[in-house]
Amino acid sequence: GNSVTQMEGPVTLSEEAFLTINCTYTATGYPSLFWYVQYPGEGLQLLLKATKADDKGSNKGFEATYRKETTSFHLEKGSVQVSDSAVYFCALSDRSNTGKLIFGQGTTLQVKP
Amino acid sequence: NAGVTQTPKFQVLKTGQSMTLQCAQDMNHNSMYWYRQDPGMGLRLIYYSASEGTTDKGEVPNGYNVSRLNKREFSLRLESAAPSQTSVYFCASLFAGSYGYTFGSGTRLTVV
Numbered sequence: 001g002n003s004v005t006q007m008e009g010p011v012t013l014s015e016e017a018f019l020t021i022n023c024t025y026t027a028t029g030y031p032s033l034f035w036y037v038q039y040p041g042e043g044l045q046l047l048l049k050a051t052k053a054d055d056k057g058s059n060k061g062f063e064a065t066y067r068k069e070t071t072s073f074h075l076e077k078g079s080v081q082v083s084d085s086a087v088y089f090c091a092l093s094d095r096s097n098t099g100k101l102i103f104g105q106g107t108t109l110q111v112k113p
Numbered sequence: 114n115a116g117v118t119q120t121p122k123f124q125v126l127k128t129g130q131s132m133t134l135q136c137a138q139d140m141n142h143n144s145m146y147w148y149r150q151d152p153g154m155g156l157r158l159i160y161y162s163a164s165e166g167t168t169d170k171g172e173v174p175n176g177y178n179v180s181r182l183n184k185r186e187f188s189l190r191l192e193s194a195a196p197s198q199t200s201v202y203f204c205a206s207l208f209a210g211s212y213g214y215t216f217g218s219g220t221r222l223t224v225v
Contacts, residue, residue: 020180036153036206043117043203043216044156051212089155096165099207100171101214103155 023090031092033073042071074086119217136204143209145187149200
């Protein structure tokens with residue numbers, strides 16, 4: 001079945017450091033891929049998405065490229081801020097009409113001043 | 114403000130008690146979902162409703178029931194709560210053909 005695997009956290013970085021959070025997936029067909037972010041005490045928010053191979057999603061300085069050959073969708077940011085501290089979830093959606101998402105286990109990012 | 118509203122935000126139950134988690138959205142979304150979030154396991158789908166009048170099981174439906182009362186409301190019921198159901202529960206909605214859920218702020222449930 002479909003699945004998503006994320007790098008284990010927590011990830012601790014200093015402000016202005018480069019961020020990479022790895023995400024790989026297993027899926028039949030051509031899923032859509034997503035990154036969601038969860039700030040403390042809140043629900044998840046969509047950060048970015050990519051719906052086909054080689055698409056690059058971007059938002060708020062974060063980027064991720066849909067790599068079908070490596071079944072990956074790694075999240076990157078060139079310079080993190082303290083306000084980026086949150087839990088990040090990679091997710092995929094198959095192309096059925098149900099809209100169901102399969103989530104990775106989440107990666108906690110802590111950015112220190 | 115438009116969005117997904119979940120009630121209650123916090124709840125403590127004793128083993129064997131029942132309760133219903135409420136979810137309502139005011140964005141005219143077609144599809145609604147219930148997930149549970151547990152440490153190290155991400156979010157797992159309990160039940161979903163792809164459209165008004167339909168409901169289907171997700172990955173972890175045992176011990177739960179749902180009702181899609183109308184297009185706006187989708188409730189989750191625990192008939193006989195167990196400690197294994199201690200979790201944070203999220204409701205989400207989606208407009209047909211679009212990408213990206215809108216999530217509620219969650220219900221933190223503890224079963225003792």
